[in-house]
Amino acid sequence: MIKLHGLRMSNYYSLAKALLIEKNLSFEEVKAPPSQEESYLERSPMGKMPSIEVDGRFLSESLAIFEYLERLQPEPPLLPDDPFVAGKTMELVCHLKLDVELVARRCLPELLFKKPISEETKSEVRADLAKGIKAVSRLAVCEPYAMGDEFTIADFYAFYCLGLAGMLAKSVVDVDLLDGQPELTALLARLAEHPSIARVSAEANA
Numbered sequence: 001m002i003k004l005h006g007l008r009m010s011n012y013y014s015l016a017k018a019l020l021i022e023k024n025l026s027f028e029e030v031k032a033p034p035s036q037e038e039s040y041l042e043r044s045p046m047g048k049m050p051s052i053e054v055d056g057r058f059l060s061e062s063l064a065i066f067e068y069l070e071r072l073q074p075e076p077p078l079l080p081d082d083p084f085v086a087g088k089t090m091e092l093v094c095h096l097k098l099d100v101e102l103v104a105r106r107c108l109p110e111l112l113f114k115k116p117i118s119e120e121t122k123s124e125v126r127a128d129l130a131k132g133i134k135a136v137s138r139l140a141v142c143e144p145y146a147m148g149d150e151f152t153i154a155d156f157y158a159f160y161c162l163g164l165a166g167m168l169a170k171s172v173v174d175v176d177l178l179d180g181q182p183e184l185t186a187l188l189a190r191l192a193e194h195p196s197i198a199r200v201s202a203e204a205n206a
C-alpha cells in the first residue's frame with residue numbers, strides 16, 4: 001500500500017492526498033514534518049513534504065507524484081487525451097505553482113514564524129503576484145473546470161495553490177489575489193465541493 005508522508009496542514013500534502021483519493025488508491029498517512037535530517041533527505045532531497053513511499057522506495061515533489069499516480073492508475077484520467085491540450089494543462093499548472101504559489105510563499109516566514117519580510121520583498125511579491133495571477137486567468141477556462149469540460153490536474157493545483165497564495169497575500173501584503181477574478185473565485189468554490197478535495201478539507205479540520 002502507498003504511504004503518504006507529511007502533514008495535513010500542507011497544501012501540497014493535501015494535493016497529493018486528494019490525488020490518491022481521486023484515483024481510488026489505498027493509502028496510509030504517515031505524520032512526517034519537514035526536516036533537513038539526512039534520513040529525511042534520502043526520502044525527499046529538499047527536506048519537504050509530501051513524499052510517498054512505495055514498497056520501501058520514496059518519491060517527492062507533487063508533480064512527480066502526480067506523474068506516477070497517473071501511470072499507476074490511469075482512471076479517472078487527469079490529463080486530456082489531446083496532446084496539445086494536455087500540454088496547455090501543464091502550462092497552467094506551472095504558472096499556478098511557480099508564478100503564484102511560490103511567489104506568495106515568500107510571505108510565509110512572516111506569517112508562520114513572525115520573521116518580518118522587508119518592504120522591498122513585499123513590493124516584489126505584489127508585483128510578481130499581479131503578473132502571475134494575470135497569466136493564470138489568461139489560461140484558465142473555468143467553465144466549469146480549470147481547463148474547460150474536463151476535470152484535470154490543473155484543478156488540483158488551482159485549488160491548493162490559489163488557496164494558500166490568497167491567504168498569504170491577504171494577511172502579509174494586503175492583496176486580494178482574486179479581486180476582479182470572478183471566474184477563478186467561482187471555480188475555487190466549485191472545487192471545494194469536489195468529493196476528493198472536500199474529504200481532504202474535512203479530514204484536515206477534524
Ligand SMILES: N[C@@H](CCC(=O)N[C@@H](CS)C(=O)NCC(=O)O)C(=O)O
Pocket residue numbers: 010011012013034035046047048049050060061062063
Ligand atoms: N515543489 C514541492 C513543494 C513542496 C513544499 O513546498 N512543501 C512545503 C510544505 S507545503 C514544505 O515542506 N516546506 C518545508 C521547507 O521548505 O523546508 C512540491 O510540489 O511538492
